[in-house]
Amino acid sequence: MRKFTALYLSILGMLLFQSCKTTKSIEKTETEVKMLKALEWQEANPIQAQSPTDWTNGAYYTGVAKAHQSTGNREFLTALIDMGQRNNWQPWERYYHADDLVITYPYLYLVTIGVKEVDLKPTEKIIEEHLYKPHAWKEGEREMEKILWWWCDALFMAPPALTLYAELEDNQKYLDEMHKYYMETYNLLYDKEEHLFARDNRFLWKGEDSDKKEENGKKIFWSRGNGWVLGGLALILENMPKNYEHRPFYVNLYKEMAAKIKEIQPASGLWHTSLLSPESYDHGEVSGSGFFTFALAWGINNGLLDKAEYSPVVNKTWKGLQAAQQESGKVGWVQNIxxxxxxATKDSWQNYGTGAFLLAGSEMLKLK
Structure with missing residues (x-):
């Protein structure tokens, strides 16, 4: 009888194990399907951007690149190659502006996987000029433009591409230059009490009498702005050498921000546009939440964040992100530029919101 009971329990355990594996497999398949629908809708509905190589498209196609990296699905790869060929592998026109570098990240990604069609000369040119060519911004000639990356969004737009380029070139000088400019932004905009970034120097806290504060008296911290930073940190750390002397700074900053974002997650799952005053706009927002989900799930998958502590956070947010996707594949609830x-509204969308959705999905697929 005992042998029968043991055999029964063993078979039951195997069935339950297989059932869990099957459920996980179904969930991953559904995630990839949702990502493909988002891609197909976005490709069929291109945004009227300033340029096909502007930052909105750069952020979107960074999401497409990570989606391809996670799935290996040819549809994502085709979209990337088609985009690069349409653009002649060019960045946008302002060498001094971080926004115009982000489109180079998907170009660089394609090189890492051996796509021969990529012409990296325009990318090499803008990186050299961005880092080393003089410009008034670097000399502090205008009030807001005291430093090269004077707004926190810039920490997504340039540093990940520079880090990936440094890895491709096997040249630490690009990392060192990136770190120099990153520290300028950190020292100007990072709030060491709240562990969040001000969007730019207009939002630096000037005490209780500041005209830049929420109605509840809290400092103004923008969800997508901090999403840009935390998502950018995940991309930086992914390609930064483990033995790089300044890597501990980025790991510590990542963990500080991750803990704060976890602490202030609303019960509904999606973060609101004002992080410390969720009541200001009483609804979740997809672009910031998508970048947070990507970054936190990346941390779990790469051993920087405790799985038991952070998995409930990303699972809750991923449910909210999926709920924001319409049957057509369109991703709504995205705050406009x-x-x-x-x-935001259920019908407001932007291509960078789709990019954030794809980034989130790319790491949620890897969760065990």
């Missing part, structure tokens, strides 16, 4: 907390 801006530089501070503003509302």
């Amino acid at each position: 801006g530089a501070e907390p503003k509302p």
